[in-house]
Amino acid sequence: MEQKCIYCGKNHDLSESDIIPDALTNARIFNNNVCRIEHNNRFSDMFESKVIEALAFITNELDIKSSKGKNYASYDAVITIEGTDYNLKLHGDNEIFNRRVIKSSDNTQMISSYDKAVKIAKDESKVHPLDVNTIELEKKVKINNAIFFDTAMYRMLSKIAYEWYCSKNNISGYYNEFEDIVKFITTGTGANPVSIIQEMEIYKMIDAEVNLGSHVLLAFEKNNGEIDVIISLFGLLIYRVIVTKNKPNDCSNNFLYTELRTDSSRRELIHHSLDEVQQKFFDILAPKNFVSAGIVNGVSIMIPKKIEPIPNAELYPILFNLIKYFICADEDATGPNEKVNDIFLNQLKNITQASTLQKKSIKRFVNEIFYEGHEKIRLNPQSSNKKATILFYSVYLIGLSQEICLDDRILQKILKEGLECAADAEFIVDDEMENKLKNIMMSDKNYSDVLEKGAEKVKNWKN
Structure with missing residues (x-):
């Protein structure tokens, strides 16, 4: 099959697109059918860089950094030392005193090594020793939660869902069925395909199964042919992205699951449909796959035959229940509200x-x-x-x-x-x-x- 860009159909100057921006995951996944300049490089300037910068504190907490740089992303913090505030830009918790000079927010005080402080003050009497091991220290970080409801975030999530779904279906070239989501990703106009799951029980179900801080992607086909992709971003918020109202005939894989963990490991499932995988899974439990082990106290004991195990079998019952909810749910939020904010704060507390x-x-x-x-x-x-x-x-x-x-x-x-x-x-x-x-x-x-x-x-x- 000839490789063509899934956004415009060009067959030249294609590149390896990070489906999730490199700076937001330790487990990278790619789509190779994206043209290099117009629909890969420019997405960074259009919306990805804004999201990456706003999530710097989160990626620091989870030990995630871009493979292209030596340092973790920097974030702004206010450090209060002995009642005085210091505005700092940090790459991590351990940079506060690490061989640097820091000035108070009002420029009246400075902290550094004793020798350097004396040299700067030019008067040893103005320098007071400070034992950093015994002082009270408080760090305050402002989390820009508005980014989770920003158009830049919605465009990035749409890109993730579209490129991931296409990669799992080996899609090459542009299909008219994806017109709406492609328009939103590339221009930020048209109908926003993204909504927010606001049922706390869904977050609890996923948290119980998934490592904290992981990204989760789940794709399924609704009864009317609509393809939805559910994205749990770090476990902070869970989004629904409508990839297409009518899937192309070439898209045969419509039960998909990918979990990307902070330690770079992953779990994946690929099947044609929910009906197919349910049938396959429940067939294992059919009586034909069990043999009698005898009768104990009048009870016939049945044990499973030696059959080929299903990888990640523990996931299937949970995913079946989740998809059942997602197919029926019609109460997604389109923006921040009290319910969504409470979920976000609870999930953020767990991560931090x-x-x-x-x-x-x-x-x-x-x-x-x-x-x-x-x-x-x-x-x-x-x-x-x-x-x-x-x-x-x-x-x-x-x-x-x-x-x-x-x-x-x-x-x-x-x-x-x-x-x-x-x-x-x-x-x-x-x-x-x-x-x-x-x-x-x-x-x-x-x-x-x-x-x-x-x-x-x-x-x-x-x-």
């Missing part, structure tokens, strides 16, 4: 209070905190940073362990034994838990040395 205990996040933390020449770590009992606390405790557990070399299996073993609730590699830390973990570490007079030992093991962990 959670630490994904995986290799990527722990290695990033160690490299930023335990850099060459750093001072020995002394924890501050007065400050609160839940993500940092759980990561410090993870490094502490690694330092205490007798394991010399780390791998993923050993890491999870150490964490599951040391953290009562870390069985799912996600750990919600409330105020009580944060204080408990701090107290455990600080009650060990050698905790600073244990942290150094743990950090060294992480640094020696081969990629």
